[in-house]
Amino acid sequence: MADIQEPYLLTPGPLTTSASVKRAMLRDWGSRDRDFIALNARVRARLVALAGGADSHVAVPLQGSGTFVVEAMLGTLVAPDGKLLVLVNGAYGQRMVKMADYHRRQVAVLETAEDQPNDPEALERALAADPAISHVAAVQCETTSGILNPIEALAEVTARHGRRLLVDAMSAFGALPLDAREVTFDGLAASANKCLEGIPGLGFAIVRRSALEAAAGHAPALSLDLYDQWRSMEQNGQWRFTPPTHVLAALDQALVEHAAEGGIAGRAARYRENCRILIEGMRALGFSTLLPDHLQAPIIVTFRMPADPRFLFDDFYDRLRTKGYVIYPGKLTVAPSFRIGCIGRLGSAEMQGALAAIRATLAEMGVASGQPAAPAAVINQGPSS
């Protein structure tokens, strides 16, 4: 699918992008140029529409990687006298706790294991017990493991208790639905370079207009002030500081391709098929997924490290890289693992190609099976676990 020969990135990002997205960057744009201002407005309108928020929310883009916009969202929307409850089951939830600490905001944590989703009933109890909590933060797909968190149920509990939900939708936006007409949230943060298949360097938040209007003076840093970024962009259509022009041009093209593929549903269908091919193929080679299928988002899959002492991950990685496929190390604290992504400009041919390369690599390394040491088969049996 990626029509330029370069290694395929089966990672959580940066990702493989289409040649047409790359070509969209072959032009320089003046930041005050009429065409660029129109492009920026078009991208913002498309982003907010993807979140079903055209009547209630606004899109605020921000320079930087995804972390920058998550931090900007928390810092801008949680008032200095507010309190944030973070639902944690991986590194990106932990990172939001760290941000709140940096911002010297009151923060509480509700943690589940890395292979367990956030628990709406525990959230219910936590909100009932602590009226000081003003905001709840959750990660839609916790990329640490690839787990899908129950955002709809968490949103329902949060709204019923009159609190505000902020979602890190970084690795989900564009492929997993989060529609403001159906799910109540004040903010979500995402990036150009995950499921939208743009290039890295730009994040954006989709924020409830009324929440943003009430957020003047909250942000702990000028460059991360989403209120200021929004006000200034509304006034003249321009960015406050040098915009990542080429990244926006690439995102503009990526959004055209996203729509042509059938929007969120179309992209999700391709990623689900990528994920199915990957998991079936890896299981046939003896590998074991961390998650049961019903908790697995079609974004990135965590595999347990094989027990065979001949399987050395760095060697496996290098040999696959030579064959044209880049995978990703694990990020779990609970078990040795590695990850393979299903997102980016990849389809069934690339997933089959990756599996063939993995099969050949195992043979070269003398590894007969990817079976892990732990009796992980027990947790791989699907919905009943």
Ligand SMILES: Cc1ncc(COP(=O)(O)O)c(C=O)c1O
């Ligand atoms: C869920 C989630 N949140 C936040 C981030 C941070 O994004 P970045 O590495 O672009 O700063 C990532 C990156 O993969 C992510 O998957």
